[in-house]
Amino acid sequence: MNTIEVCLTPKLFDEIMTKENYIVVMVDILRASTSICAAFENGVKEIIPVATIEQAKEYKSKGFLVASERDGKVLDFADFGNSAFNFMNExxxxxxxxxxxxxxxxxxxxxxxxxxxxxxxxxxxxxxxxYLIKENKNLVILCAGWKNKFNLEDTIFAGALIERLLLNNNFKMDCDAAEASLDLWLTAKKDPLAYIEKAAHRHRLKRLKLDDVLEYTFKNDSTNVVPVLKGNVLIDALKE
Amino acid sequence: MNTIEVCLTPKLFDEIMTKENYIVVMVDILRASTSICAAFENGVKEIIPVATIEQAKEYKSKGFLVASERDGKVLDFADFGNSAFNFMNExxxxxxxxxxxxxxxxxxxxxxxxxxxxxxxxxxxxxxxxYLIKENKNLVILCAGWKNKFNLEDTIFAGALIERLLLNNNFKMDCDAAEASLDLWLTAKKDPLAYIEKAAHRHRLKRLKLDDVLEYTFKNDSTNVVPVLKGNVLIDALKE
Structure with missing residues (x-):
């Protein structure tokens, strides 16, 4: 039986109990994980994730296309922000x-x-x-949160994924955060877009006029990609 | 308007946004906060909270009554564990x-x-x-959690308290963790004791045969005390 644990923010990652044979599912619904899937769906070959602005600038100077934002805003040196819509072009x-x-x-x-x-x-x-059912490993669902704070949008996605995996008898929840994520999803699932109206980051995007992509964000299955990390690079596992 | 923020585990305390004029409500349903209220209801004059076992031992050697447990078990030098029942005596x-x-x-x-x-x-x-409505300050509800991990029982209590405070028009939620706590409480409130069956710590107490106190724990309003910190000591604010 594989265990499912949810890490509600990166700051709690050291506290996860799962120590062996696990896959991390990284979730940043508003917006990196949604946008990365959209990018692969639109034919991007690979994505190099970098943690700092300095690294992003260095790649830019070497001629790479760079997507970079902080606090929701596109940085001036970058080619793209991180709206999924940015990657929907030839x-x-x-x-x-x-x-x-x-x-x-x-x-x-x-x-x-x-x-x-x-x-x-x-x-x-x-x-x-x-993909996760085929991989047949323990799972840690890592919610990116907002600056180490808990957020609703990543958590309800964790719950939605758990709901799917529990249909397969090979997975069970293994922490209170997983139970809470599932329960919040069951509250939200009737209309996730309406549910997320109260989320803090939803208001942040609205103020920045970056909320045009929300309807796309909460629609299931508009892509057929599973971005996975291989070495230091994200590729689409389904195209390997 | 006073804000309500929920800190889901002590490890996230540095991330709270409320910086001014706030009261912390400390919640450790299984079991310190429940037991501390029971102790005051049964006539305890004051409680000196200490963080380490060494401090507790030092007080013991000076002749104080000491309640001390780790991982649910009473420590050998202590007079009491931390079940609410321990404090229900003359x-x-x-x-x-x-x-x-x-x-x-x-x-x-x-x-x-x-x-x-x-x-x-x-x-x-x-x-x-x-008491909190009269105090009229911002609130940070601090869930003690379990070894820095999120837990269900503290979170649904945060939601129950928020539900009460929102009936007063002077309070509003100010973070996603508060919204999530309220939603989890709304799922749990019909039968909190049944809801908490799935909580990890509930199983831990069951294994230790320390779960006799659960029915008491999830019953509202069996005490008329508000323990507050004054200097380094907890007293009952309603008896001042």
């Missing part, structure tokens, strides 16, 4: 993109020492669940 | 008790720099809510 096809965001890429960095790392969002929920 | 009336537990007293230590610190549990829910 320009990205076959390209390598360097990606640095407020929460998402730092969470990826944290989880590098697991057996594997996959990116999860509503837009790849079904293919991700299938 | 022996404690008018006494000073030194109290050290796995999670609870360490959380108290963390919150010493707030404008005030109160102890919250289901057994003092109504009088606590009334």
């Amino acid at each position: 320009e990205v096809k076959g390209k390598t993109i360097v990606y640095s965001t407020t929460n998402g890429t730092q969470a990826i960095d944290l989880a590098k020492h697991a057996k594997g790392l996959a990116i999860g969002a509503f837009n790849n929920l079904s293919v991700l669940a299938d | 022996e404690v009336k008018g006494k000073t008790i030194v109290y050290s537990t796995t999670n609870g007293t360490q959380a108290i230590d963390l919150a010493k720099h707030a404008k005030g610190l109160a102890i919250g549990a289901f057994n003092n829910l109504s009088v606590l809510a009334d």
Whole structure:
């Protein structure tokens, strides 16, 4: 039986109990994990996640396409922000993109020492669940949160993924945070977009006029990709 | 308008946004906060919370009554464990008790720099809510958790307290963790004792045969006390 644990923010990652044979699913619904899936769906070849702005700038100076934001805003040297819509164009096809965001890429960095790392969002929920069932390992769902704080959007996604995995008899929840994520999802699932109206980051995006992508964000299965970390680079596991 | 923030585990205390004029409500439902309320209800004069076993031993050697446990078990040098039932006897009336537990007293230590610190549990829910409304300050509800991990029982209590405070128009939630706590409480409130069946610590207590006190724990308002920190000592605010 594989265990499922949820880490509600990166700051709690040291407290996870699962020590062996686990895959980390990194979740940053608003917006890195949603956007990374959208990018692969639109033909991006690989994504190099970097944790700092300095690293992103260095790659830019070497001629790479760079996606970079902090606090929701595109940085001036970057080619893209981190809205999923940024990657829905022909320009990205076959390209390598360097990606640095407020929460998402730092969470990826944290989880590098697991057996594997996959990116999860509503837009790849079904293919991700299938992939994880095939991989047949313990899971730690790592919510990127917002600057180490708990957030609702990542947590309800954790719950949605757990709901799918429990349909397979090979998985069981193994911590109170997993139970809470599932219960919050069961409250939210009737209308996730309406539920998330009260989330703090949803208001942040609204103020920045970056909330056009929300309807896309909470729609299931608009992509058929499972971004996974291979070495230091994200690729689509389903295209290997 | 006063803000309500929930800190889901002590490890996230540095991330709270509320910086001014706030009271911390410390919650450790299983079991320190429930037991501290029971102790005052049974006539304890004051409680000295200490974070380490060494401090507890030192007080013991000076002749104090000492309550001390780690991982749910009473320590051999102590007079009491931390079950609420331990304090329901004549022996404690008018006494000073030194109290050290796995999670609870360490959380108290963390919150010493707030404008005030109160102890919250289901057994003092109504009088606590009334007290906080009168105090009229911002709130940080600090869930003691289990060894820095999130737990369900403290979180649903945070939600229950928020539900009460929102009936007063002078309070509003100010973070996603508060929203999540309220939603989890709304799922749990029909039968909190049944809901908590799935909590990890509930199983831990069952294994240790320490779960006789659960029915008492999830019953509202069996006490009329609001333990608050004054200097380094907890007293009952309603008896001042």
